[in-house]
Amino acid sequence: MSAPDQDEKTIQLLNSLNEYQELTTIYRSHFINGFLNLSRANFHSEKTKFGKDTFDMRSYDACKVVDLCKNSDEFRFIDRRIDAAEDDNGDESTLQSAGQLKNRKKPNEKPTTTTTTSTTEKTNNATYKDPILQFGALTPPPLKSSQEDFDRALRTSVQLINIRRKIDKLTFELENE
Secondary structure (H helix, E strand, O other): OOHHHHHHHHHHHHHHHHHHHHHHHHHHHHHHHHHHHHHHHHHHOOOOOOOHHHOOOOOOOOOEEEEEOOOOOOEEEEEHHHHHHHHHHHHHHHHHHOOOOOOOOOOOOOOOHHHHHHHHHHHHHHOOOOHHHHHOOOOOHHHHHHHHHHHHHHHHHHHHHHHHHHHHHHHHHHHOO
């Protein structure tokens, strides 16, 4: 291996280590703020305490998923609620842009397999609901900000994993050459 190529990989490694260290600090602060806001929500709530005892243990599909990309070999964060909302908004916007009106009242039809499958699709999209709603429709603002902090921490952890894998790959390449 030539010296300039090794120097470039060393610079990439150092930049990745710097980014990893900065993200670790951000990751830590998001978790600290999340737990602080959760304790504030518990303090301000007179009747309901937010914790393991009040979790809704019914089974729902996860609305946030971490997936491995096939092409780039990196992890990515997927929020299914946002994807489902974009799909719904996209359908409505195409109808409005075409100048057509959406008919909410359908003529009396006998149930067929097509209406059954559309009902099943609607229930699948309905399962991706906001987890904070298990505590009621009117949740305290600190609980919402706690959820946002934990969401940011989850997104940051996915970035940390990707950078860590990049660091390991660069380290392996530099040691073997």
